[in-house]
Amino acid sequence: MTPVRRPRAVLVALACLLALAGCSSLSGTGDKGYISGEGVPVEVKAVDRGEPVELAGSDLEGDPVDLADLRGRPVVVNVWASWCPPCRVEQPDLNEAQAELGDKVDFVGLNIRDASRDNALAYVRNYDVPYPSLYSADGSALLPFSGTLTPKSIPSTVILDADGRIAASVNGRVPTTQTLISLVEKVLDE
Numbered sequence: 752m753t754p755v756r757r758p759r760a761v762l763v764a765l766a767c768l769l770a771l772a773g774c775s776s777l778s779g780t781g782d783k784g785y786i787s788g789e790g791v792p793v794e795v796k797a798v799d800r801g802e803p804v805e806l807a808g809s810d811l812e813g814d815p816v817d818l819a820d821l822r823g824r825p826v827v828v829n830v831w832a833s834w835c836p837p838c839r840v841e842q843p844d845l846n847e848a849q850a851e852l853g854d855k856v857d858f859v860g861l862n863i864r865d866a867s868r869d870n871a872l873a874y875v876r877n878y879d880v881p882y883p884s885l886y887s888a889d890g891s892a893l894l895p896f897s898g899t900l901t902p903k904s905i906p907s908t909v910i911l912d913a914d915g916r917i918a919a920s921v922n923g924r925v926p927t928t929q930t931l932i933s934l935v936e937k938v939l940d941e
Contacts, residue, residue: 791921791922791923792919792920792921792925792926792930792934793919793920793921793922794918794919794934794937795917795918795919797912797918797941800912800914800916800917800918801898801916801917802916803818803819803822803911803914803915803916804818804828804895804896804909804911804915804916804917805818805819805895805915806818806885806892806895806896807819808885808886808887808892809885809886810883810884810885810886811862811868811871811872811875811883811884811886812883814883816859816883816885818859818911818915819915821857821859821915822913822914822915823913824855824856824857824913824939825855825856825857825910825911825912825913825918825935825938825939826856826857826858826859826910826911826915827845827848827849827856827857827858827859827908827909827910827911827931827935828858828859828860828861828896828908828909828910828911829841829845829858829859829860829861829906829907829908830860830861830863830893830905830906830907830908830909831860831861831862831863831874831884831905831906832862832863832864832865832871832905833862833865833870833871833873833874834865834870835905835906837905837906837923837924838874838905838906838924839874839878840924841906841924841925842878842880843878844925844927844928844931845858845880845908845925845931846878846879846880846881847928848928848931848932848935849881849882850881851928851932852932852935855935855939856935856939857882858881858882859882859883859884859885860875860880860882860883860884860885861884861885861887861892861893862874862884862885862886862887863887863888863889863890863892863893863905864888864889864890864905865886865888866888867888868886871884871886896909896917898917904922904923906923906924906925907920907921907922907923908920908921908925908931910934910935910938912938912941913938913941918937918938919934919937919938921934
């Protein structure tokens with residue numbers, strides 16, 4: 752092998768190794784291909800909350816969504832993916848909570864890691880999701896949430912206070928409709 756081919760062969764071998772590693776399952780996921788959280792609610796006292804979350808983008812229909820426009824009342828942000836089994840189980844609870852809470856709170860979905868908008872739109876139609884969802888195939892829309900209670904799993908739910916600051920979070924499926932309603936009502940009572 753000539754000196755020029757040796758580095759090229761090493762690079763090809765390294766690329767193959769990285770590709771195989773990328774196709775392997777995530778540790779601790781039971782080969783599901785995602786990381787599921789514990790579903791335990793965590794709350795942040797108002798005095799300990801960080802800066803408002805700044806996130807804007809297009810929903811699945813291409814319409815603009817900006818969390819800053821929703822300030823003045825709490826916002827429930829649910830992180831989901833169409834291929835996520837716990838998301839499918841959780842969606843009826845989210846729909847029920849949204850219906851019960853009505854216009855006292857806004858709901859916004861955050862679809863991440865779906866390969867196409869079509870898959871996400873099919874999920875929204877199939878589960879009658881009554882609120883807009885931002886589309887972020889690469890998951891970059893999670894970056895503004897880093898800090899106090901960063902969403903670390905799919906699904907995750909973050910409750911923003913009326914000022915847009917993270918007030919509560921559930922990494923994993925929200926245990927019940929009432930759990931979510933109770934978390935939101937605590938923020939409403941502030």
